[in-house]
Amino acid sequence: MKTVSIIGLGLIGGSFGLALRKNMPGVTRLGVDQNEKNAQKALELGIVDDIVDEAEAIRRADLIILATPVDSLATLLPKYLDGIQKHQTIIDAGSTKEAVLDAVKNHSNRSRYVATHPMAGTEYSGPEAALSNLFEGKCCVFCDIQNSDDAAVETARKMYRSMGMHFSELPGADHDLHVAYVSHISHIASFALALTVLAKEKEEEQIFELASGGFGSTVRLAKSNPETWIPIFRQNRDNVLDVLDEYINTVSRFRSLLIKQDFNTFFQLIEQANEIRRIIG
Amino acid sequence: MKTVSIIGLGLIGGSFGLALRKNMPGVTRLGVDQNEKNAQKALELGIVDDIVDEAEAIRRADLIILATPVDSLATLLPKYLDGIQKHQTIIDAGSTKEAVLDAVKNHSNRSRYVATHPMAGTEYSGPEAALSNLFEGKCCVFCDIQNSDDAAVETARKMYRSMGMHFSELPGADHDLHVAYVSHISHIASFALALTVLAKEKEEEQIFELASGGFGSTVRLAKSNPETWIPIFRQNRDNVLDVLDEYINTVSRFRSLLIKQDFNTFFQLIEQANEIRRIIG
Numbered sequence: 001m002k003t004v005s006i007i008g009l010g011l012i013g014g015s016f017g018l019a020l021r022k023n024m025p026g027v028t029r030l031g032v033d034q035n036e037k038n039a040q041k042a043l044e045l046g047i048v049d050d051i052v053d054e055a056e057a058i059r060r061a062d063l064i065i066l067a068t069p070v071d072s073l074a075t076l077l078p079k080y081l082d083g084i085q086k087h088q089t090i091i092d093a094g095s096t097k098e099a100v101l102d103a104v105k106n107h108s109n110r111s112r113y114v115a116t117h118p119m120a121g122t123e124y125s126g127p128e129a130a131l132s133n134l135f136e137g138k139c140c141v142f143c144d145i146q147n148s149d150d151a152a153v154e155t156a157r158k159m160y161r162s163m164g165m166h167f168s169e170l171p172g173a174d175h176d177l178h179v180a181y182v183s184h185i186s187h188i189a190s191f192a193l194a195l196t197v198l199a200k201e202k203e204e205e206q207i208f209e210l211a212s213g214g215f216g217s218t219v220r221l222a223k224s225n226p227e228t229w230i231p232i233f234r235q236n237r238d239n240v241l242d243v244l245d246e247y248i249n250t251v252s253r254f255r256s257l258l259i260k261q262d263f264n265t266f267f268q269l270i271e272q273a274n275e276i277r278r279i280i281g
Numbered sequence: 282m283k284t285v286s287i288i289g290l291g292l293i294g295g296s297f298g299l300a301l302r303k304n305m306p307g308v309t310r311l312g313v314d315q316n317e318k319n320a321q322k323a324l325e326l327g328i329v330d331d332i333v334d335e336a337e338a339i340r341r342a343d344l345i346i347l348a349t350p351v352d353s354l355a356t357l358l359p360k361y362l363d364g365i366q367k368h369q370t371i372i373d374a375g376s377t378k379e380a381v382l383d384a385v386k387n388h389s390n391r392s393r394y395v396a397t398h399p400m401a402g403t404e405y406s407g408p409e410a411a412l413s414n415l416f417e418g419k420c421c422v423f424c425d426i427q428n429s430d431d432a433a434v435e436t437a438r439k440m441y442r443s444m445g446m447h448f449s450e451l452p453g454a455d456h457d458l459h460v461a462y463v464s465h466i467s468h469i470a471s472f473a474l475a476l477t478v479l480a481k482e483k484e485e486e487q488i489f490e491l492a493s494g495g496f497g498s499t500v501r502l503a504k505s506n507p508e509t510w511i512p513i514f515r516q517n518r519d520n521v522l523d524v525l526d527e528y529i530n531t532v533s534r535f536r537s538l539l540i541k542q543d544f545n546t547f548f549q550l551i552e553q554a555n556e557i558r559r560i561i562g
Contacts, residue, residue, distance in 0.1 A: 183491070192528060195554050207459050213401070273476050
């Protein structure tokens, strides 16, 4: 692998650029971003070696990484696949998978595409937020790989492995349901918490003086960029709605226990919630 | 100040002990804990210089720190105040204030008590979780100080200042409402999130493989100890219920926007939530 093109130079695309420089130093990195300022910033930060136009990026690359907001993938991916050669591989890094998989399922070059989701991110966005170790120690999910050429899958694995990722495989539909649980609902819970407290702040100015570490970690995700997240919620709406209903039921259960002053059951529920220690250490 | 007694040697009491050793090294620290194992552990960890019985701890101390679960304060504080001398000061570190303030409002030695809440904690509990720098850089709220002697307030301030805290003042009732917003509701949001995802895990084993950093920070508080938190929810029930209603309304608003596919309003709400950056940096 000599040349990698990164389409979209935000937090994720930028982190690919920095991680490639660190872990595969012989590779030439070409970058594309429709926002000229982002593109120049990425060049300054050493995220890519060169900014080129889309056609050149696709033509010259051994591996093309799509790191644009998820609603653009169903348009960009078929177009890029149209012109792709047999030695080239395209991957995406999107947080939702069903829509993009559906958009290319009958494409004649489908097998050169590998659907991947490196499960990593922060609440910040743009090339300035990129981190060379963002992917280190994290899980990358490969979806529906039976529809990708083995060589294309191996190209993607090789790059992710160099960045310190481990792998998981899921059908696209399962992936989208799972991320609704472990990622998308966390964001809504956090947005809602931020809005609840910000609304109160209008009456009670001192309220945030008391905010300590616990509050900060719970609302951290509320800083996340709507440009990234609205496309995700749009594409994963049905799954997110299902999980949101369960979440509202659970929160409402705490409300009803408080109303009834049933602190024994409340205690047991906290003990059950404590089992999360098993997962997050 | 020569001798400080710490009643309750968990995360908070233990952190007082370690912070005193670090910042006021000449002070003798006496400890009391009804759990014999906790008491011995605290001694081993250097949290206190000696374990004594309750009567001795009260008799010998210049400053008594109450760091037991909040439901015990309304019983312990009046009893300790009964036997206190004019040169002694008692403070508590509880997360709710109205009930304890009410329990001593007509006590003849009320003025030797200073109601304080150092806004600091972690999701862990017990003396092993104690940290010498837990309070550093955080805010300590003093409640209803017009009912405390100036000298007693100054004794408390001096100790907290040595630990690197800054101060805020609030009436007890306002304090309890504010902490419902910036602390108690975060815990319920986090407990509910943990339960929602743990319930799904029973069907979908792989679900937590995909959990990344964002999920971890949002459910961190779900590891919190029910022994600490049930008394808090019991004492602050009415405020927590009010805030919980607002939180459920806000989460439900996101649900209704998803149902209607009104992603423009959803986008605006995320932008509003992003204002939390102003607070948590």
